[in-house]
Amino acid sequence: MAEEEQVRAFAEHVAGWTPEQRARVEAARPDTTRPAPGRKRGAAGPAGLAERLIDGNALAAVSTALPLGPTQVLVAVLLVGATTRPRLADLLGTDTTTLAPCLEHLLERALVWDDGEVVHPAPRLRRRVQPPQPLGPIVEEVVEQLTGTEADTALRKLNRRVSGPKNRQSSLAALHAALLDEALVRSVVSTAPPRVRKALAARFTPTGTADVTPAAMQHEQEALRWAEQHGLAYRNRRGGYGYGGWETYPVSPYDVFGLYSFGPALPREVVMALRPDGVPLPFDPVRPEIPVHTVSEEAVASAASAALHELTATATALVDELERAPLPQLRSGGVGVREVRRLAKLFTTDEATVRFALDVLGLRGLIADEHGALLGAPGGYSPEGDTVTVSPEGVAWRERDPAERALALATAWLAAPDHLTEPDQNGKPRPPLLLPEGCGGCAASRTALLSALARLGPLEATTLQQIAPAARWELPAAHAVHAYATDTPYSYAWQEAERAGLIARGALAPLGRLLLAGDEAGALQLLGGAMPSSIDEVLFGADLTAVVPGDPAAGVSRLLDSCADREGRGGAVVWRLSPGSVRRALDEGAGADGLLHRLESVAAGGRLPQPLVYLVRDVARTHGVLRVRPAVSVLRCPDEPLLAQVCADRALGKLGLVRIAPTVATTTATPEQVLTALRAAGYLPMPEEAGTVVDLVPGSGAAGTADARGDEPTETTKAKPSKPAQPEAAPAKRKTQPAARPSRAAASQGRPDRLAELAPQLKAHEHQLLLAALEGGESAGSEVEIEYVTVVGTRSRRRLGSLRLIGQEAGKTSLRATSLPDGEERTFRLDRIVAVHPVSGAEAAEG
Incomplete structure (x- = not known):
């Protein structure tokens, strides 16, 4: 049946739905109640509904949100096309009664439709959508895009010939028949090397999840290249995306087979021919049981609250630190290992917590560079700036209550496009704020894990190893194990959920249940009772410490960070004042009286310890006595009037000469620039051996042109000779010898x-x-x-x-x-x- 006829038959079937059937489908397919992004709503009534139900993007999105049992039924339908229920059950090795719930799951989502006798795949489903384990195009797609010459070449590889008149249509028809001949396909594959036969045979047994490990991908590509050389696999010559480059929509919201794009692909009928006789397709209609143990609700809530409080406190400390002292940014983007270690030591936490907090802050849009460009966007970042600081949204986030801050971090992690803690290909930690491109399959593993845990009771807990099979059944399209990972399935999602306070002690925390249900208002109310309020009062000690017993308010943190150094963080945050930290505040423009007044305004009881007052006033008394100014070159001249003339010379104004002593002047220009400018103005300076000192000797005044000719003495020499004048006396006769040649x-x-x-x-x-x-x-x-x-x-x-x-x-x-x-x-x-x-x-x- 042609595609147009399939669409027409499906539309007639939708028009015959009862109101209850239509309501049930719209409840399972909410995307059909609104037009797809970038598309008009289309026709109203049954015709418009049918068109929205078979939209390519909508079909792809729905097909990847299926549990394992319905996914395996969908795979069988994609392999054989329209078929009866008994044949479909036989293909899956089950009976129609066991098949019914999974098939009903597909019928409610309009992925298949039943005319009473035959189960049909939805129109465009076989051409446009791939299941989680990619199966390749159908034979019709392969044949229709070939030329007559290409079809003849493929027939020769398969040892087949065209019967009757030879033209493109006859060649395509012969190739179509050959690829549907299971005996022929098996005879060709029997000549392949053992490893190729094993890889090709694995194509017919889709497990519901794509094996994207490097070894499996290498073996599969090798087998597909062999199949292409022997006329069994084909590339899409028209361009396109998806498995083998064929025009299938990426499986939204994640493309689990994107790694296979633009290579040769086996037609699905060839895959079916590789099935051993009597061996059914895998079918797991029942969700695996999860071994559980008992845990108290109080223990789960307490552990989750502590983990989220640690994340929020670290993120808050990072925002305070970045607001005061921006971090240097790596040339390739992100924050370097040295800075991560320094921050972990400063906040008395581990490096993994600092990395995770930085990534979550970046995902929330709270960190930017000095130009205001947000950092932490997926897909990597080539920095235009050199530093990492706080964005305006980050400043506003810091002013909020701890519960609102914590909720913002938890929701940011829940919407992350990929794992945040997964290492790179070399097994090394990824620089914070340099997120990967984003993998929908990895992000979906987070949903699969939380959904599996949500099925447990409030007093039931389990382990990662025990929950993994159930999580895989919940969402088989998710990536349980990443391509470069060797850890337990779902290990990154589990660890990150524990850091975000959504999983604790092997159970789904109350916050996780609320966020999974989309109840952010309830989550905020829950956190409001679990997270402590901000504290704007400081306990100053005589040992020059400042202690905030809890979460410090934003203004308190800024004040103490400006004049004290953080020493520790836990149940309380501790700062210590020192001459160096007070000097830092004075350098930033604070005065002694103003600083003491601000500290008194946040001190418990409104009074400061006497040692603290003495420290601030002692530092202020000596602050600024020594002054440092930039200087690249020093100009030295024992002739004070000449140096004064040089400093006042308008022609030398670009040098910016500053006279710091009667015989010394400084400038930010280089010695070469100073020498060139002085000589251009008519002076006769010379460089000293130190390399940055220019000696303007007496006798090198502005009348240096005549002196340089060797004709006239300089004015300076006339006005002030280099040696004191001696009283005139008759020259004493002395015996001289003629000059002799040197030895x-x-x-x-x-x-x-x-x-x-x-x-x-x-x-x-x-x-x-x-x-x-x-x-x-x-x-x-x-x-x-x-x-x-x-x-x-x-x-x-x-x-x-x-x-x-x-x-x-x-x-x-x-x-x-x-x-x-x-x-x-x-x-x-x-x-x-x-x-x-x-x-x-x-x-x-x-x-």
Whole structure:
């Protein structure tokens, strides 16, 4: 029957429902009373109802919410299509009486319909929906998307030929018949390797849950590739999603077979052919019994309340800490291990509790980066910011009562898209606030576990191992074991539910029952009596401790966190004041009187211990006496007027020079920037060996251009000579010797090769003469005569004494020397010295 005919027959069947039948279906399918998201309501009446009942997304959502027994019946219907009740019971190895309750479950949800003789799958069900254990497409879907050539190729692999005229239609019909031939399929599979035969045979026995472990997936893909090479498995050439890339809707709200997408798939009829003779499909119509033991309601309520109080207290402390001091964020997102350990030590709890609390806060939208972007969204996060802080919603959450805070955390966990405590593929804990993409099957395991526990009485409890089979029966589409997990089924859901206060002592806590039923108002009322109220009074001790016996109010936490350090948390939260913590409050702008007044306003009795008052006033008395300001470079000059001139020079305003002493100024600019700016303004600074000190020596004033030419003394030198003037006296005649060439030892010691690099225009003996003069300093015989070319090209002959090398200017090294016979200090660039001559004895005596 074509799909259009199936839809027409189904619509006629819906039109014949009695009001009681229609009410029963609408109660089991509330999605039919409203249009699907993004769709118009469609036609009214039976026709519109029929159209909504067979909507692809709606069918997928309903089919994954089935218990195991009805799911196994649905699998049988998907395999064989329309069939009778006796044949369906025979396929499942049961009788029609046992089959009836599970089949009725499907009829109430309009997944199948019964015309009195034959049970039909709902239209579009076989094409659009996969059961929890994916079965692949039907043969019609495989054949209709192939070309004639592809069909002929598949027939050759199956050792079949087209009878009669050969065209596309005949090739497709021959392939369709071949894939429906169970004997042919079995003969082809018999030639496969043993591991392939085993994996292919496992396809016909859907257990109701998908085996997504890496080993099972690898074996299955290997078997499917072999089947594709031998004409039994096919890919969807038209594109699509779901198992094998075929156009089946993802099984909402979780796609348990998404890991199989875009690979080859076995048609369902081929899967049925692999069934051994006489072996029925698995069928478990009865819910497994749960071994239980007795527990008191008070013990369960007390343990659940303690766990939820611990989670709420940790989350509250995290919000207080993040509001005061944001955490650094990893480059890939989340919070690092070092910060998690520090917070666990600070809050006297374990790392797992800190991780869980951070994730739940992120899910609730209470944590953001410094730009306001919320953190903790599923699917990972590439951070634009560098820190983790509190969002505006987090600040508002902190102001609420403890019961409201606790309820917000519990509901956030219940709606989490995946397990929060599951490790990564390497078995390492995942960074908090870096949630995975989200797995609906893993999230559904939470519902399955809580639903199974809800069937127990208030005085009945069990263990995880004992409840696992019943939880699997409740919702077989859920992921009991994740792909990379080796733990007990449902272990992550169980542990997280205990942390959230929904499970305690092996039983479902009262809060869990209320939230599972959707009664948040009742849950808030329950928590209002179980959670202590916030306390806004502090007990200050003479030992400088501050104790809040319970849950501190938001204002109290902010005040104490600003001036004290947390020491412990349990039944009471303890802070300790110290000089360092008080100094922190003063650094943030608090004054001694204002801080003491605020502490008195929250102190029990309105009075503070005398040691605490003394501590605050003593710290305030010495606070700020020492001042620290940023400085990258230091400018030093023994000439106070020159330094004052430099600091006041408008051309140097961009340096931001600050004079901190008569001869010292600082700036945040680098030494290279300072040197460049000073030289551009006409000064002659030089760097000191420390690397961050610039020496502005006397005699390097703004008239440095003439001085640099070696023509005129600087104004500073004229106004303030570097040495005190001596009374005039007749020059004493002294016996001088002509300058001699330096020895090889002296040349070696003075590194003439360095002079050759700085003044390559000079000859080797001229380098030796300069080296001897530099080593001689102010001693007799250390004078030389040079030929110098000024900046304007004038060539002159100079006699120099007291030579010394100074820093670079414009990348060139300069020479500082006394010009004889006038005795003025001049600066000469080495690259402009064109010749060096020794000074004769007569010239030296004359000087």
